[in-house]
Amino acid sequence: MKSQGRAGRRPLGIRGETMTVEEAIKTGILFEKRVHATYVAAGKRAEDPVARRVFATLAEEEQGHINYLESRLGEWQKTGHVTLEKLHTILPSKEKVAAGIKKLRGTLKKKPVGATPELGFLQQALAMEDETSAFYQRMVAELPPEGQQLFGRFLEIEAGHAAIVQAEIDSVTGMGFWFDVMEFSLEGG
Numbered sequence: 001m002k003s004q005g006r007a008g009r010r011p012l013g014i015r016g017e018t019m020t021v022e023e024a025i026k027t028g029i030l031f032e033k034r035v036h037a038t039y040v041a042a043g044k045r046a047e048d049p050v051a052r053r054v055f056a057t058l059a060e061e062e063q064g065h066i067n068y069l070e071s072r073l074g075e076w077q078k079t080g081h082v083t084l085e086k087l088h089t090i091l092p093s094k095e096k097v098a099a100g101i102k103k104l105r106g107t108l109k110k111k112p113v114g115a116t117p118e119l120g121f122l123q124q125a126l127a128m129e130d131e132t133s134a135f136y137q138r139m140v141a142e143l144p145p146e147g148q149q150l151f152g153r154f155l156e157i158e159a160g161h162a163a164i165v166q167a168e169i170d171s172v173t174g175m176g177f178w179f180d181v182m183e184f185s186l187e188g189g
Contacts, residue, residue: 021082021147024139025073028151029066031132036062038128042121051118054168058125058161064088065154072150082146087153119172126165133158 019027036059043055065087072082136158139151 019139019143021143021150022073022076024143024147024151025069025076025082027135028139028154029069029073031128031135032062032065032069035125035128035132036066038121038125042118042125046118046121048118051121051168054164055121058164061157061161065157082150084149084153087157119169122165122169122172126162126169129158129162129165133162 039055039059039062043052043059046052046055068085068087071085076082133155136151136154140148140155143151
């Protein structure tokens with residue numbers, strides 16, 4: 001069975017729309033491509049070298065999501081089912097980011113903050129991460145079990161992305177410098 005019949009559709013709760021697992025995967029790919037493009041553009045325009053590394057790392061992560069979803073879509077279109085392969089992340093969880101921030105804050109001194117072009121990129125990225133997470137949350141709540149399992153892992157990973165972006169916003173505005181994502185990754189992401 002390549003696509004769900006009428007009975008396999010679940011309402012999204014917005015304007016009475018319905019979405020199949022295949023449609024959800026395609027929509028997830030679109031969300032991931034938008035976020036990826038945002039990080040790539042921000043990395044090219046960032047002035048701070050650490051900011052460029054942060055954006056490049058996040059772009060690499062999002063490309064991995066695109067690749068994963070595209071492979072799951074191909075499988076769905078061939079078989080009508082999705083095998084849940086492990087979705088790897090190069091970034092730490094939301095909890096590890098929080099612990100890393102707490103540890104690093106104790107060792108750093110506050111310095112004056114100037115306006116940085118990167119702050120606007122971070123705010124845009126956070127909004128996109130939140131929007132993407134909201135979509136995945138809806139899919140976990142509304143799709144059949146196969147779709148719920150597929151998108152459940154994305155919720156965990158996107159929470160980590162949002163935490164890193166928020167930590168960067170807090171750091172840039174509160175302490176005047178960027179945390180390098182490698183400082184978090186070394187914690188065992």
